[in-house]
Amino acid sequence: xxxxxxxxxxxxxxxxxxxxxxxxxxxxxxxxxxxxxxxxxxxxxxxxxxxxxxxxxxxxxxxxxxxxxxxxxxxxxxxxxxxxxxxxxxxxxxxxxxxxxxxxxxxxxxxxxxxxxxxxxxxxxxxxxxxxxxxxxxxxxxxxxxxxxxxxxxxxxxxxxxxxxxxxxxxxxxxxxxxxxxxxxxxxxxxxxxxxxxxxxxxxxxxxxxxxxxxxxxxxxxxxxxxxxxxxxxxxxxxxxxxxxxxxxxxxxx
Amino acid sequence: xxxxxxxxxxxxxxxxxxxxxxxxxxxxxxxxxxxxxxxxxxxxxxxxxxxxxxxxxxxxxxxxxxxxxxxxxxxxxxxxxxxxxxxxxxxxxxxxxxxxxxxxxxxxxxxxxxxxxxxxxxxxxxxxxxxxxxxxxxxxxxxxxxxxxxxxxxxxxxxxxxxxxxxxxxxxxxxxxxxxxxxxxxxxxxxxxxxxxxxxxxxxxxxxxxxxxxxxxxxxxxxxxxxxxxxxxxxxxxxxxxxxxxxxxxx
Numbered sequence: 001x002x003x004x005x006x007x008x009x010x011x012x013x014x015x016x017x018x019x020x021x022x023x024x025x026x027x028x029x030x031x032x033x034x035x036x037x038x039x040x041x042x043x044x045x046x047x048x049x050x051x052x053x054x055x056x057x058x059x060x061x062x063x064x065x066x067x068x069x070x071x072x073x074x075x076x077x078x079x080x081x082x083x084x085x086x087x088x089x090x091x092x093x094x095x096x097x098x099x100x101x102x103x104x105x106x107x108x109x110x111x112x113x114x115x116x117x118x119x120x121x122x123x124x125x126x127x128x129x130x131x132x133x134x135x136x137x138x139x140x141x142x143x144x145x146x147x148x149x150x151x152x153x154x155x156x157x158x159x160x161x162x163x164x165x166x167x168x169x170x171x172x173x174x175x176x177x178x179x180x181x182x183x184x185x186x187x188x189x190x191x192x193x194x195x196x197x198x199x200x201x202x203x204x205x206x207x208x209x210x211x212x213x214x215x216x217x218x219x220x221x222x223x224x225x226x227x228x229x230x231x232x233x234x235x236x237x238x239x240x241x242x243x244x245x246x247x248x249x250x251x252x253x254x
Numbered sequence: 255x256x257x258x259x260x261x262x263x264x265x266x267x268x269x270x271x272x273x274x275x276x277x278x279x280x281x282x283x284x285x286x287x288x289x290x291x292x293x294x295x296x297x298x299x300x301x302x303x304x305x306x307x308x309x310x311x312x313x314x315x316x317x318x319x320x321x322x323x324x325x326x327x328x329x330x331x332x333x334x335x336x337x338x339x340x341x342x343x344x345x346x347x348x349x350x351x352x353x354x355x356x357x358x359x360x361x362x363x364x365x366x367x368x369x370x371x372x373x374x375x376x377x378x379x380x381x382x383x384x385x386x387x388x389x390x391x392x393x394x395x396x397x398x399x400x401x402x403x404x405x406x407x408x409x410x411x412x413x414x415x416x417x418x419x420x421x422x423x424x425x426x427x428x429x430x431x432x433x434x435x436x437x438x439x440x441x442x443x444x445x446x447x448x449x450x451x452x453x454x455x456x457x458x459x460x461x462x463x464x465x466x467x468x469x470x471x472x473x474x475x476x477x478x479x480x481x482x483x484x485x486x487x488x489x490x491x492x493x494x495x496x497x498x499x500x501x502x503x504x505x
Contacts, residue, residue, distance in 0.1 A: 045392030052386060055393035057325035077456070081323070081449040088325040092332040092456050101390050102498040103294055109505055110297030121267070197388050198467045198504025202309040204316055213386065213394050 014166045015253040020131065023122040024250055026114060027185075031227065033111035034188075038224055040104040043067035044097065048221060052212030057091055061218065067098045116189060126181075135167035136181065138174045147171055163242040165249035173237075180230055184223050191220040285418055285433070287486050287501045295495065302502035306435065314441055315466040318384040318396050323449060326387070326395040328456030331426035334476050345425040345476070353460040358407075358444070362421070362481035365412030372446060372460050378402040378410075381443050389470040390503065399464050400447030405438045408482070417482040421489070422463060425476035429489030431501075432465055432472065441466040444477065469503035 016024075046067055047060040054060060056075065063070060074095020080087035126132045141147075151171040154160075161170065169177065193199045194206040194216035210216040238246045248254060286303065289295035331337060335346040348356050353372055360368040382400045408420070413434075421431040436442055443464050446453050453459045458475025465472045471494075481487075488495040495501050 041392065045389075047393070052322075053324045053394050053396055055325065055327050055389075055395050057327055057395075075327070079454075081326075081451075088323055090326050090328055090454060090456060093327055093329045097391070099391060102500075105390060106294035106298055106500050109301055110294060113297065113300060195388075196505040197315060197386075197469065198305050198309060201315045201467045202313045207316065213388060217392065 013164055014168070016166055016249055017129070017131070018253060019122075019125050019129075020167070021250055021253055023118055023125075026118045027122070030111045030114040030118075031231070034108060034115065035224060035228060037104045037108040037111065039066070040100050041108060042221065044069065044099045044101050044104075046070055048218045049214035050211065050218060051214055052207070054214040056093075057089060069095075069097045072097065112189070112192065115185070119185065119189075123181075131167070132181075135169060136174060136177050138171060138178070142171050142174070148175070158240065160237065160240045163245040163249065165245055165254070176230060176233070180227065184227050184230070188220060188223040188227070191216040191223065195220070285486070287495060288488060290495075295500075298500040298502055301505055305502070305504050306433075311435060312439055315385055318386070320384065320398070322384060322396050323398055324396045326397050326457070327393065328454075329389070329391075330471075331475065332456040334425040337426060339425075339427040341425045341427060341478075348460075349455070356460050356478070358461060358477060359479050360407060360411040360482075361479065362483050363414040363417040364408070364482050365414060368407075368411045370407065375402050375407070375444060375446060375461065378406055381441075382447075383441055383443070383464075383466075385441070385464070385466050387470050387473070398447075398449050399443060399445040400450075401443035401445035401461070401464065403440065404442045404444055404463070405440075407444060407480075408437065411482075413482060416484045419483045419486055421481040421483050421487050422474050422477055423479035423481070424474050425478055427492055428474060429487070429492040430472065430474055430494060431483070431487055431489070432468070436465055436467060439465075439467065467504055471499075472503055 042064070043066050046064040046069055047054065047056070048062040048064075049058070050061055072095045074093055074097075075091040076094050078089050078091040080089050082088070126136070148171060155172060190206065191210055193203075194210050195213060200207050200213075206216070207213065210219060286299050287295070289299055335342055335349055356372055358370045358375070360370070379402065380400055381403050382398060384396060384398045386394050386396050388394045404420070417434065419431045419433055420437040421429065423429055432442075441464070444461050445458075445464050446461050448454060448457055453462060458477075461477050462475040463473050463477060487493075488501070490496060493501075
């Protein structure tokens with residue numbers, strides 16, 4: 001039976017299922033909201049760290065010049081807490097920082113609900129309808145480096161096949177969709193939850209898995225970067241393979 | 255009609271979502287913060303209701319060791335005496351007397367309203383905890399806090415059975431509240447000591463709140479009054495909600 005299905009997939013044209021189209025646009029809207037509010041939130045404190053702790057009085061792993069808060073130095077009355085010379089200090093902030101987190105954070109979490117709840121439904125349907133097995137996961141024959149290399153060369157030379165208007169995906173396409181659905185997005189959600197003090201009180205294992213609150217925040221940022229790169233590549237490929245055809249296929253399913 | 259008896263996927267999903275909503279509503283509808291029709295506040299409320307429904311009630315946050323203590327920024331108000339606020343003068347006077355005349359009043363839905371001096375609070379059983387302070391801005395810091403569990407102080411006044419929220423008033427003219435679940439949490443303390451010394455003024459002297467399962471801005475500094483309330487009090491123009499900030503910040 002599998003052979004017959006595979007045959008049909010490779011030759012015949014099958015449309016995107018309705019639940020796939022709905023999930024696609026919900027996740028697209030949610031991701032765009034999460035990414036833009038995520039940048040707004042990062043602008044309030046554009047410093048990244050590793051471990052559990054990081055603040056303006058401790059060294060940063062990376063500082064991003066994305067708001068007026070970048071290296072602002074508005075600190076006074078530095079006082080050590082203890083006697084020894086290496087003592088941690090306290091300092092008062094005198095600088096009026098950029099901070100739009102009031103709406104930024106609440107909108108971020110609202111959009112996160114829109115990612116998590118439909119995302120779980122999508123994962124359940126993807127398994128139960130065999131969508132992942134038939135269309136998303138690379139098949140055993142496709143795992144060979146030679147196939148991947150050939151597909152990569154085709155992409156470098158911009159030999160992009162015409163749109164099929166359905167889930168008959170190329171090899172790199174399958175790899176990138178697998179990475180987004182099963183690695184980058186779940187990692188974003190898990191590291192996001194690790195930044196919640198109520199959730200890590202209930203599930204302290206999250207802090208151990210990701211190496212601390214600030215490590216989770218940094219991984220959250222790296223996953224964001226990877227997903228933004230994916231979205232750019234995805235949109236470029238949609239345009240190059242036939243924009244109107246692809247959009248119609250993902251909106252009305254024909 | 256036979257089709258009507260079929261449990262389709264769509265019907266199962268709708269039934270599931272409806273029963274989940276049904277589980278939440280009767281228990282919480284009286285106790286949810288107002289949203290004023292603002293979709294962002296509705297999202298905050300969904301998060302709050304989900305946390306209260308799905309997370310175990312009194313799990314403790316991680317506590318650290320003395321070596322883990324880090325540098326600690328003081329942000330927001332760093333001295334209420336400097337600010338041109340209604341209580342700045344009163345705070346300046348208390349500060350010059352090293353807070354000997356400071357009083358913390360416990361009022362509202364309690365059996366016997368109380369007024370504690372700093373010495374009164376220090377005579378009650380103390381709790382010392384080394385915890386991570388997590389700011390909404392994105393930074394974190396570890397500090398050691400010494401104080402009296404809020405539950406001891408509230409129970410000394412006698413919480414009336416209808417009380418639902420604990421409202422805090424500060425010298426920098428801010429009003430905020432937490433629910434009783436967070437108020438009675440073992441790590442929720444009224445801290446008068448930080449890193450082994452008296453709480454410094456930039457960090458909230460003489461007494462600040464520590465609510466360890468929420469973000470930093472819920473741990474109010476410079477307390478002078480605590481009111482137990484049956485109803486949700488958003489603090490008006492002096493509170494988070496009307497200033498566009500989430501009331502519940504467990505996330």
